[in-house]
Amino acid sequence: MTDRLLSDEILTEIRSYFPHYPTRQAVVLPALHAVNERLGYVPLKAVEEIAAVLDLSPAQVQDTLTFYEFFHQQRPMGKYRVWVCRSISCAAREGEELLAYLIEKLGIRPGETTADGLITLEHAECLGVCDFAPAMLVNDTLHKNLTREKIDAFLQSVHSGNGQDARPKT
Secondary structure, eight states: OOOSOOOHHHHHHHHHHGGGGGSSSHHHHOOOOOOOHSSSSSSSSHHHHHHHHTTOOOOHHHHHHHOOOOOOOOOOOHHHEEEEESHHHHHHTTTTHHHHHHHHHHOTTTTOOTTTSSEEEEEEEEOOOOOSSOOOOETTEEEESHHHHHHHHHHHHHHHTTTGGGOOOO
8 A cells, every 4th residue: 555645635625526526627726726725835746646636647637836936846835826927017017027026035045945945936927917017925814015115014924923814015
């Protein structure tokens, strides 16, 4: 018997989607999100196990995974995934400068995770909130009308242990 990567809890969650989707193929994306949420990434072994529970080939699951930039396979992402928008609206309102500021403050480049495992910095081509440019998405929390001061406040909340409990001021 081989060791499983996915817990019974994750497998149960994946199976709970079956009645809500017309096919097992349609369950791939929610299954990837369930695994990613628990593990911080979706390694190849997880792809194989998702495929087995959905009665699909690993290639079918991998195809969906690689279509989206959201999922990573090589290593866990940080506790906080920080996406800085690079759309034309955000760029016109100093979004690129704010991304450079975050790079300097964190000492990492987009696609990297801080040594303490807290923050993974990424850039998004568009967050779809042009009215509030520049913008940054941290996990599920949108930071609108971003400034250096708002970045500093976010970083302070993360390092003080408050994390996303310190909601941004709009």
